[in-house]
Structures are given as C-alpha cells and as structure tokens.
Amino acid sequence: MFPLNQWYVAAFAWELQDKPIARTLLNRPLVLFRTRSGRAAALEDRCCHRSLPLSFGTIEQAGIRCGYHGLLFEPGGQCIEIPGQEKIPSKARVAAFQVVERNQIVWIWMGEQADSEASVQPPEVAAHDDPRYEFGGGVFHYQAPYQLIHDNLLDLSHLGYVHARTIGGNPKLHMSAPTRVEGDGDKLRVVRWLKASEPPATYSAAWPFKGLIDRWQEIDFHVTYLAIWTGAVDAATDALDNPDRGGFHMRGFHGITPETETTAHYFWTLASNTHPDRPGTSELVCRQTEATFEEDRLIIEAQHRNMCRFGGTHGIDIHVDAGPNRARRIIDRLTSRSKEAAA
Amino acid sequence: MFPLNQWYVAAFAWELQDKPIARTLLNRPLVLFRTRSGRAAALEDRCCHRSLPLSFGTIEQAGIRCGYHGLLFEPGGQCIEIPGQEKIPSKARVAAFQVVERNQIVWIWMGEQADSEASVQPPEVAAHDDPRYEFGGGVFHYQAPYQLIHDNLLDLSHLGYVHARTIGGNPKLHMSAPTRVEGDGDKLRVVRWLKASEPPATYSAAWPFKGLIDRWQEIDFHVTYLAIWTGAVDAATDALDNPDRGGFHMRGFHGITPETETTAHYFWTLASNTHPDRPGTSELVCRQTEATFEEDRLIIEAQHRNMCRFGGTHGIDIHVDAGPNRARRIIDRLTSRSKEAAA
C-alpha cells in the first residue's frame, strides 16, 4: 500500500510520442499514451475482451486500438468500437486515471477511490520553465523500494563516499556539516551548509570559482517528489540564506513513483545556470548528474538485495538519519490513512 | 490436468536423428529418441540410478545409455545392462510411453493409466503424403497455456490486426465475415467465407489471381490438433463448397501439446499447392506462415502474462468467440473425465 490521493509522476511529456508506453505505477499496470489529437491518457493496460495489453495496440485520433481484435478505447476508458459488432456492451470498458501535464511533467492522480478526481492542481516545477536555467533529465528503474531513494536523497552525507568522482568533495566534511531539519505537515526541509570547502569536480567544471567555496543543500521533501536546490558561491562572498545569492545553482527535481512494493521509477531533471564564460556546461552538469544517480542506484539496489537476504533486520541509526526517519514517519502516516480509507 | 487417452504430437519424424531430445509433455519430462535400429521411443527422462537425465546419454542399437555410469535402457523402459554388475534388479526400469509414427509425425499416447496402450490408430495427416502439395513446418515453444493457442486458431478474425503484413487483408472485412460453427462430439468445425476481398500479400505472391478473390477458412478442431484448410479462387469463379474447387490451397496442421499447465509445444506444418507459373512458391508460403505464427506467439504470450498479473479475471465475450468457447467446453468435459479416472 502507498499514500493515495496524491499526484504522482507518470512520465515526462516528451516520452509520449507515437507509441504507447507500458508502465506499472503503484501496482497498477497502465498504458500511457497521447492520442493523435494530443491528449495524454492513462488506462488499465488490459483489453477487457481477451486481456492483451493495450500497450500492444496502436494510437488513433480518438484513443487506443487493441492489437488483437481491434477494440477501440477512448481516454476515459470506454470502448467505442468493436469491429464487426454493432452493439457495444456497457461493461466494455477499462479503468481510466486522471492525467494532467504541467511543466513538461505528466502527473497522474492515484486516488483512494476508483475514478476519483483531484481537487488540487499538480505541483509546479518552476525551473523547467525558468529562462535562467537549462535542464535535462531521464528515468531510472529501480529494483528497490521507493523509500530507499527518499533515504538517499534526504541524507546527502553519502556524497563523499558514493560520488567522490563528481559532486562528492571531502567525505568527512560532508559527514560533519551542520544539518537543520524542519517539518511542516506532510513536508520536510533539510538544510546543510558546507562552508569554505574544496569545490568538487563537477562544480569546478561548471563555474569559475576562485578557490574555496561555500556550498548549500536545501532539500524539500514532498510525498511524491523532492526538490533539491544545491549550489555554491566563492567562500565568504555571499550569505547562504540570501534568496538572490549569486554563484552556481542546480535545481534538481526527483519524482519518485512506486512501481510495486519493491520496485520504483525515478524521474529526475537537473536545471542549472550557466556562467557567461562557460557556455554549454549545463549539458555536462546533466551528464555528470546522471552518472551520479547511476552510482546511487547501484548502492541502493545492493542495499535492498542485502536487506532481503538478511531478513530485513533494521540497522542502527547514526547522526545523519534524522531527515530520512522523519520522512518515513510521514509516509507511514499517509499510508495508514489510505489503508483505512480502502477498508 | 489435461485430456488423457489421447494421441498427442511428441515430435516430427525428422527431429529424431542421432541425438536424444529432452521434451516435457503434459507435465512428464521425457527423452525422445530413435534407436540405431530405427525405432522411435519415449522414456521418462531420468536414470533410475542417480537421476541424470537420460537425454544426456547416447543412443545405441538397443536403446539409450546413461551418460553418468553407463546403464542401458531399451525402448520399453527396462534396464538391460549395468556395467560392472552382473545382476540387474527388476526395479531398474523407467516409465515408457507408446509411440507411433504416421505421416512424418511422432504421436505419443498419453493414457489415463500408466503403461496403457491405445486401441485406436493416431490421426492421419493426408496432406503430408499427398503429391499435390509440398509442405514444411516447425516447432514453437509457448510461454502460454495451450488453450490460448486453440482460441487463436479458432478465431481467424484476428488476422487483419495481427497479420496485416502477410495473410491479413482488410481487418473490418475479417471481423464481419459470416461464420458458421458446427459441433460433433469432441470435434468442432468453424467455416468462414470472405467473398470479393482483396488478396493479402502472401496470396498474391503465391498465385496469379486476376483481381478480387473469394476466400474460405475451414477450421477442424480436434482435441490435440487442428486441421485448417484455407485458400481462395478468383471472385465468383467457383463455389466455396465445391470439394474439387481450384485456386490456391493451404492445408495447415497444428499439433498443440501442453508442456505444463502454463506452457505448450506448437507443432505446425503448412502444405500448399503450386501454380505452374509460380514454381517454388510453397517455400515462400511456408516462411511467411512461420512469420505469422511468430506474430501470434508474441500476442498470446503477452496475453498470458497479462492474465497472470491481472489475476486471471475473465474478459467479456464478443461475436467472434463462439468457436473458441465451444472448444473450451470440449476440453473441460474431457479433462473432468480424465480427472475422475485418475481419482
């Protein structure tokens, strides 16, 4: 079970081209597609006749046509054509899910009730449409439960050990950076400052720092995604709580959507600003970030496999676990509420 | 459980060469082989000594010799030599199955009792030995239950959607063709006529049709195989129920033998006549047919996987399902009878 009545990321807008996509979200096998008239849609990925995945079908103006016997379904899930048969039974339909596109993200509403509709808009991801930034992104599939990705992103102390080659920097400095954790309902903010530290490789490549730097990490945890604002200024040249501070900025978006109880989709984008003397670095930053996330995936999947073979015994906590543990309590509370609503 | 007291296809005659074949039929792991003296045989695929598959062994004049310690078994299942040991215990034997070759098909009797023998001959597949036809064939392994293949073959309305590139033709014409379903005991016949239709690609390649064609499809369902007679004449030049009608003829043989409850072997041959102006087309027809069956396999295996992940909910019926549903009732009835006999 997962927190329901939430907007989850289903896809990036650019993924929905002329072919349907099969993707399981929160244990529901779905077909995601965009009709030829441009509307994004999410249906249960099974024809109601003989169970072929609709993702084996073809996209038309009005919807998606099954690849076995040609039944046609509109984005609301109703079958609107059975070739060779005049009458269409009312039960000739499949489950449909509400889908909204915003800032190039395709959000899906996973409600507590079937066919429920959201009363709120999906979140804004401003950096995707902010002229100061360029962004790129991708999708990782995880053979690990989604909350292990939360843990990883809420505890950036691992950077020094896992990402030494890119965004790491000095491991022990990371582990001893002052960390502030603030909660607000279903949200959580973790702020860490690393002052007067060596710029890691990616930072030096992207920005002409003069020497040591003051780094910040502001991690905003939401139930279905995290927004992570990181960056740095030359040491002692600006306040790290000045909202208009200069320097190098990276705006990370991390949509984390459970596939099943033990697997997950990780939709990430990275938007960064570019120094006038270093044109074209945002693509480099993006590629290095992707390499970093791949390093995380290897660690987290190994962690999950190991938890499975050791019977899931919980380990000891250390000082860096405050943020992750609070996020787990939020997810626990919302999941319980959704379970009750379902019962 | 499956219908027992039936002849099932175990192999094609040409598969039994100098190496034994490991093949599971109706949940029984078997070794199929032909002794050097030419006799086809089917034994339980396990040496009674230390359980090595006999299919790891070598074929001799008198039978098959185990590849671990050299025990020799004759086609009746009895061990007839234990190297280095004089006395052969009577329990040194493995289960054996009755096997008969006819028309280049190796049929195996799967009886309700162990060691039971058939009182009837295996079916005739006349087209394999008819000088008017040339034929070829092959074996597909299916990650899907055998009855999904029955469904597929008994409902040729899918041709337009699944096989557009070869034998398909106009999808909606297929879906609305008049269909006649006739039953007779454990047999079933489905007849469909598609008059004045466009010749599909394979037909045009194989036969010099003048324009539109009248097509027929006669599907004879038997418990362990289907015989499908399809073809076409130039439109309005011959009666489609004239047994001696001319035109292009294809005689399909489809031996469908369950491997397990969820997997199957599909033994197919396709025999076709050749127009004097188009020599050598039967090989082309055969290759295109094989491509067609591969398209079916992709669909059917996807259908099965999807039925599994959706918990096997049965879908709604449409007009094309009359034939498949009657065949399922025949299989249900015979399976129940075999279950009772076993109990």
Next chain:
Amino acid sequence: MFPLNQWYVAAFAWELQDKPIARTLLNRPLVLFRTRSGRAAALEDRCCHRSLPLSFGTIEQAGIRCGYHGLLFEPGGQCIEIPGQEKIPSKARVAAFQVVERNQIVWIWMGEQADSEASVQPPEVAAHDDPRYEFGGGVFHYQAPYQLIHDNLLDLSHLGYVHARTIGGNPKLHMSAPTRVEGDGDKLRVVRWLKASEPPATYSAAWPFKGLIDRWQEIDFHVTYLAIWTGAVDAATDALDNPDRGGFHMRGFHGITPETETTAHYFWTLASNTHPDRPGTSELVCRQTEATFEEDRLIIEAQHRNMCRFGGTHGIDIHVDAGPNRARRIIDRLTSRSKEAAA
C-alpha cells in the same frame, strides 16, 4: 543445516588482493578480505547501519570501510569509526569469523556457537608446499548441493563415461575395477586399482609410459574436503601399495564448501610431478583437469535439476555406490549433532 565445528575452505590465499570478495558460506553471506596490513578476515557482509554489503566498501590498514556512509570495521567485527559522530555505540558491530591461512588455503571455522574459536589447526595440504610437485587450481560455483560433488568424487567409476576425452580410459574396465572402502570415524578411504590398462590421454601426454599401465586411485574423504591421490606406473613394474613408488603422480585437493542447501563452492587444486623428458606438463595436466571438472559440473547440475523436477525420489543403488553412501552417513550423523547443539 550442515556439519558445524569444522574448518571449511573460504578462499585461496591468492584470491584476497586489494578488493573484498562477497561469498556466501553455509548460508552466511560474508565479505572476505585481507587488510592492508596483511591479515585475512571474514565478516558478515552487511553494514550494521543501512545494510549495504561491506563488500561494496574499500580496504584500509585497519579493516574495511562501508561504501555508503563510511563506517569502518576491524577484522573482529567492531565498528571503529563513524565519520562525523564521536560516540560509537557498542552495538555498532557485525559478526566475525575465525580465519586461518595454511598452505595457501584460507580456512574458516564454522562453529556451532557464534564467535566460537577452533581448538584444532586447519588441515595440512602438503602437496602445495612440496618441491616434487607443481600445482594450480581454481574455484567452481555449483548450482547443486555439495553432497552430489562428494558422490561424484567418491565414485570414480564414472570416469569412463563422463571423461572419455581426458582421464577416462576404458569405461567397462573402470566399472569393474576392484574397489576397497575403509572407514575410520569421520574419514573414509576408497582405493581402486586398474591394472594393465590403456593409459588415458592426459596420462600419455604427461608421462612417457611404455605401454599398458597399472593405475591407482586413493580417495581420502574428510568432512569438508577430499584428497585424491591418483597415478600410474608402467604395468607390472612396481607395487601399487609401495609408498615410494615411481611413475606419474597427481595429488588432487577438493575443498567443498556448501554455499546454501542447494548450491556449493568447489575449490580444487591439482599438483603433479614432471618427468625430466616432459618439462612443463603440469600446466597441461592442470588445464585438462579443469576441463574434466567442468564436465562433472554439467553432469551434477543436470542431475540436481532433474532430482528437483522429479520430486527428489531416490534412485536404486548399484555396486559403485558403497563409498558415496558411507560418506552420506557421516555427513548425516554430523549434521544431526550440529542441529542438536543449535537447538
């Protein structure tokens, strides 16, 4: 469950270089490593913090450091550093196992109690340090239970069927060779003589025999390994029970360590003497032996798969099974004792 309070082979000395090794022994996932100061160690392969395998970490002077958040563990299992945290909780530790290196083998003590220490030295493998021999070896992973490897090595009658191309020789001569089986507590010796037999391919390549040879096979079974002394002299030139006999000698070491109930590690070495006229043959002998063991693996894994699909029914015994069956009784007795001690 397995016989405990035994020295098992964990690795060869040369496997422990600058990277840790993940290896499961007797159902315990372990990390094996050698500290930079040269000490071999075996720890539970899981960080006590967030369960990453320690085998993903890095080796230091004092121990192994976790690759996620940098916790450092010494060879005794205690965490001795948590970066960024002063106090180290006493429960910050992982299970450790006693490890001793002897004759280039890394032995591990698998005791009935956690943290138990051995009161005996691990076995000597003299041929590894005997100037008359040169040796090589390797590790095979088996998808089969370890006792099937015992069976195979204690019954060399299979050589003629499985290893015809290398050390086989005449199959029926193998099967009818006089065999002597002697037991002594937890040990077992199987002795077979094949007099006046054709030299098999490997023997002819390694030694300039004049014609027929007298071969011996002395198999010493111990609970966790076998020592197999084989070889040959020119027929009727020496007594096969003369401890100082000449001819071609092969000293095989076979450490067989269960990985799980159904999988195993097979650590082998082969030491042979070299005839002055045939320099460099011990590498050839070693390579051919490795090919032989690969032949065994294929047979034994097929045997295991077949036992599984046939529900594990035990087969009939023949004359060659005396040795294997006695070894199984030893293992049964010791396993029962370890089960009782655990209960």
